[in-house]
Amino acid sequence: MSADLAHIRQVMAEADCLYTEAQIEAAISEVAQRINAELAERNPVVFCVMNGGLIFAGKLLTQLNFPLEQSYLHATRYRNETSGGELFWKAKPEVSFIDRDVLIIDDILDEGHTLAAIIDFCRHAGASAVHTAVLIDKQHERKARPEFKASFVGLPCEDRYIFGYGMDYKGYWRNANGIFAVKGL
Template sequence: MSADLEHIRQVMREADCLYNEAEVEAAIAKVGAHISEQLHDKNPVVFCVMNGGLIFAGKLLTHLQFPLEASYLHATRYRNQTSGGELFWKAKPEVSFIDRDVLIVDDILDEGHTLSAIIEFCKHAGARSVYTAVLIDKDHDRKASPDLKANFVGLPCVDRYIFGYGMDYKGYWRNANGIFAVKGM
């Protein structure tokens, strides 16, 4: 076994559970209800931001009981690191945004650089309106813009390095069934 894999296992053993599975699932259901109230008659395109938004989007979609188109896009600043860099497009959306209402689903609103760039991309591509849903909204004063807020938020979170439910630690633990904070980070 490699030392790196042992480190990854140790991170999970020592992590603090901030939200357990039941708490996260309840938050996803609540977000789904709010989205359904506001977007049920809009025929939105729902874009999952890969890879982080995968689990949240998949679970959220089952709570949206109205017609929608689902797709994905892949933009990242992290590239398996613990701090962000330049925005990197791995896969741009293939569905037209022109005169459509768009819902962007992502794992976390941290500083918001990635989400801001995706919102601007959608607007420039002709979206009628752009909504955002995030599982976690991290509480700090480092947002890309003081005006940047998600339309739909599952849970608030302290300013720590977190993983689980799609969020990763160095590419691992997206599959963790809760929201965990790395010890000391």
């Protein structure tokens, strides 16, 4: 076993559980109910932001009880690091959303740089409205746009380095079945 993998395992062993699987699943169901109420008649195109939004989107989409088109996009600022840099597009949307409502599903609203750039991209490319759903809204004063709020939020979270349910620690633990905070971060 490499020293890096030992460190990754130690991070999980020492992590604080902020939200259990049951709490997260209940929050996802509540988000689905709100989306069903607001978007059921709007024929939305739904984009999952890879890789972080994958688990949240997978669990959320099965609870949306209306016709929709679903695709993905991949934009990141982290690239397996613990702090963000420039926006990097790995895959832009391939489904047309001109004159359509768009729902962007992502794991977390932290500072909001990535999500804001994706929203701007969709608006400039012809979306009639852009909605956002995030599993976690991190509570701090460093938002890229102080007025920016996600349309649908699962859970608030303290300002710590978190992982699980799609969020990673150095590329690992996206598969953790809760939301965990790294000890000391």
